[in-house]
Amino acid sequence: MKKYSVFETGKDRERVETVMSRELLALSPRMRAREALARLRQVGMPREFLANCYVVDEEGVLLGLFTLRELVVAPENRRLDQLMSAPAGLLRPEDDRERAVLLMEETGRTELPVVDGGGRLLGTVTADGAMEVLRAEATEDMERMAAIRPSERPYLQTGVWDLYRSRVVWLLFLMISATFTGAIITHYEAALAAQVALTAFIPMLMDTGGNCGSQSSVTVIRGLSLGEIGAGDWLKVGWKELQVGLLCGVTLAAVNLLRLTVLGGGDVGVALVVSLTLLVTVVLSKLLGCILPVVASSFGLDPAVMASPLITTISDALSLVVYFRIAALLLAV
Amino acid sequence: MKKYSVFETGKDRERVETVMSRELLALSPRMRAREALARLRQVGMPREFLANCYVVDEEGVLLGLFTLRELVVAPENRRLDQLMSAPAGLLRPEDDRERAVLLMEETGRTELPVVDGGGRLLGTVTADGAMEVLRAEATEDMERMAAIRPSERPYLQTGVWDLYRSRVVWLLFLMISATFTGAIITHYEAALAAQVALTAFIPMLMDTGGNCGSQSSVTVIRGLSLGEIGAGDWLKVGWKELQVGLLCGVTLAAVNLLRLTVLGGGDVGVALVVSLTLLVTVVLSKLLGCILPVVASSFGLDPAVMASPLITTISDALSLVVYFRIAALLLAV
Numbered sequence: 205m206k207k208y209s210v211f212e213t214g215k216d217r218e219r220v221e222t223v224m225s226r227e228l229l230a231l232s233p234r235m236r237a238r239e240a241l242a243r244l245r246q247v248g249m250p251r252e253f254l255a256n257c258y259v260v261d262e263e264g265v266l267l268g269l270f271t272l273r274e275l276v277v278a279p280e281n282r283r284l285d286q287l288m289s290a291p292a293g294l295l296r297p298e299d300d301r302e303r304a305v306l307l308m309e310e311t312g313r314t315e316l317p318v319v320d321g322g323g324r325l326l327g328t329v330t331a332d333g334a335m336e337v338l339r340a341e342a343t344e345d346m347e348r349m350a351a352i353r354p355s356e357r358p359y360l361q362t363g364v365w366d367l368y369r370s371r372v373v374w375l376l377f378l379m380i381s382a383t384f385t386g387a388i389i390t391h392y393e394a395a396l397a398a399q400v401a402l403t404a405f406i407p408m409l410m411d412t413g414g415n416c417g418s419q420s421s422v423t424v425i426r427g428l429s430l431g432e433i434g435a436g437d438w439l440k441v442g443w444k445e446l447q448v449g450l451l452c453g454v455t456l457a458a459v460n461l462l463r464l465t466v467l468g469g470g471d472v473g474v475a476l477v478v479s480l481t482l483l484v485t486v487v488l489s490k491l492l493g494c495i496l497p498v499v500a501s502s503f504g505l506d507p508a509v510m511a512s513p514l515i516t517t518i519s520d521a522l523s524l525v526v527y528f529r530i531a532a533l534l535l536a537v
Numbered sequence: 538m539k540k541y542s543v544f545e546t547g548k549d550r551e552r553v554e555t556v557m558s559r560e561l562l563a564l565s566p567r568m569r570a571r572e573a574l575a576r577l578r579q580v581g582m583p584r585e586f587l588a589n590c591y592v593v594d595e596e597g598v599l600l601g602l603f604t605l606r607e608l609v610v611a612p613e614n615r616r617l618d619q620l621m622s623a624p625a626g627l628l629r630p631e632d633d634r635e636r637a638v639l640l641m642e643e644t645g646r647t648e649l650p651v652v653d654g655g656g657r658l659l660g661t662v663t664a665d666g667a668m669e670v671l672r673a674e675a676t677e678d679m680e681r682m683a684a685i686r687p688s689e690r691p692y693l694q695t696g697v698w699d700l701y702r703s704r705v706v707w708l709l710f711l712m713i714s715a716t717f718t719g720a721i722i723t724h725y726e727a728a729l730a731a732q733v734a735l736t737a738f739i740p741m742l743m744d745t746g747g748n749c750g751s752q753s754s755v756t757v758i759r760g761l762s763l764g765e766i767g768a769g770d771w772l773k774v775g776w777k778e779l780q781v782g783l784l785c786g787v788t789l790a791a792v793n794l795l796r797l798t799v800l801g802g803g804d805v806g807v808a809l810v811v812s813l814t815l816l817v818t819v820v821l822s823k824l825l826g827c828i829l830p831v832v833a834s835s836f837g838l839d840p841a842v843m844a845s846p847l848i849t850t851i852s853d854a855l856s857l858v859v860y861f862r863i864a865a866l867l868l869a870v
Binding site (some may be wrong): 233241244245255257262272273275276277305308314330331332334335339340342343345346347349350351352358359360365368371372374375376378379380382383385386387389390393395397400401404405406407408410411412414415416418419422423424426427430432433436437440444447448451452455456459460463482486493508513516517520 | 574588610668671680683722747766774785786792815
């Protein structure tokens with residue numbers, strides 16, 4: 205499991221050991237099924253949701269496991285080393301906690317043993333732990349998508365100062381990035397002074413580009429994190445987004461043209477420029493939105509940092525350049 | 538569990554019955570523990586991850602349940618109606634599937650029975666089903682936050698046409714909403730013509746406002762959906778966001794002022810206007826971001842529809858009005 209290191213610290217909280225339980229039933233391989241059942245009657249299961257019993261040697265090294273169900277239906281005299289089977293998957297305490305969930309999905313188990321480097325049994329991750337991981341990872345992704353450095357603590361328990369620090373870094377970075385967008389406007393200042401009407405459409409063009417980019421980036425980021433989109437699917441994803449982008453772009457451009465000319469009675473030249481820009485911006489933003497997360501993940505970054513805010517900033521700059529180029533061509537400003 | 542109906546259809550796919558398993562072990566209340574174990578040895582557990590055995594009467598009405606562990610440690614002669622306990626929680630097939638996860642969390646169980654109106658046992662939701670729900674619900678929230686109408690199918694299996702329809706509705710709605718922002722600019726056209734330098738900062742101000750709004754809205758929406766923020770916490774949330782907003786706003790305004798004056802050597806008046814606008818916009822967007830999801834949920838809407846894109850559109854308009862008012866005051870344009 206690859207780990208990410210952009211704009212955050214504190215990887216310790218994402219280790220398997222934070223969701224591992226040390227309460228379990230460890231039995232000797234030479235015990236008989238009958239004895240194991242007697243032992244179980246005597247001590248009970250240490251935790252309600254533990255479904256497995258573990259077989260370990262004198263050093264505590266995990267030899268195998270069986271479910272309570274298998275124990276119940278086994279012949280009374282069966283030795284545990286004959287009853288047990290090899291674990292379907294093993295976790296290490298220092299593994300990323302996401303691996304626990306992925307391994308459960310792969311192996312079809314909802315309980316996995318955790319062992320150290322010497323194979324000694326340290327604990328288990330059970331379904332309740334996995335559900336905790338799923339919740340926490342989804343929260344993290346959403347926070348990254350909203351330009352927040354993830355924190356583990358619930359909102360109401362987090363201090364104002366910590367909230368400030370988790371948010372201000374990205375805000376500063378994005379604010380300074382937006383300077384490029386301003387530079388583009390300054391560059392075309394003469395055109396704007398000649399055609400002030402163009403200024404009124406800047407927010408709409410920027411927002412639409414940003415929204416289109418968010419839509420495709422969030423879709424791709426979530427697909428990556430659920431394993432629905434794999435490394436070999438990039439061409440398929442790009443082709444799909446191109447088609448969706450064209451459909452959305454044509455729709456928005458048509459509605460906009462109609463609104464500005466027939467309904468609004470505005471300048472037809474400006475209406476054409478705005479609508480054409482919309483079409484190009486929508487397609488470009490959709491492509492950006494699916495390409496950037498892939499680029500991020502191939503550089504070892506979490507794709508989620510490439511979500512909405514960063515793509516918005518880039519698509520803003522793009523849409524303005526497109527806007528002023530098209531205006532220059534069509535309106536000769 | 539309240540359900541939402543904005544910009545989407547197909548609630549059937551969110552019912553408990555879609556993650557319910559019908560395979561289970563139903564036993565008669567008059568059976569003895571010994572007989573139940575014998576039966577279990579004979580038929581086995583129908584599914585590996587089933588931890589409970591269910592006791593039902595002749596009509597199939599659920600009377601109680603016990604875990605496999607309880608069966609194993611029970612005296613051989615104990616009758617099942619004495620061994621069983623009342624279910625910690627009951628689901629209905631038509632319940633929202635999110636209720637299954639919330640009930641598991643409340644009751645501390647990872648397996649819950651599903652019954653019909655007459656109390657007849659229909660199936661169970663086990664940990665693997667709950668994990669599926671957690672994944673799907675997080676995906677839905679992310680999609681709503683990115684202005685996508687949620688769909689259940691994996692991206693690569695979804696057709697271009699369906700993707701188009703899930704995205705274009707919100708894009709159109711937001712594009713038309715952004716018209717108001719344009720109207721504000723048109724209203725202040727004279728000011729802009731007099732001070733063209735002001736135009737260059739519009740994208741940066743809009744983006745920063747949008748980013749601040751996203752940060753607080755996503756935090757609040759996630760807190761609501763995880764149950765970390767409750768109905769009585771609004772004042773606390775608002776007060777916290779106000780403080781965080783002030784801290785972020787002062788930081789951004791200071792950095793911006795420094796950049797525009799000392800480093801950039803630009804017009805001090807414009808720099809002051811931009812920095813003051815930043816401060817006000819950041820605070821307003823943070824407050825908007827935490828208030829709108831609450832308003833949405835009190836109207837029975839999913840708070841997630843109030844996330845980034847909608848708040849961006851509103852905070853754009855706000856920040857422009859603030860910008861031009863401050864410019865009018867300080868620059869007399």
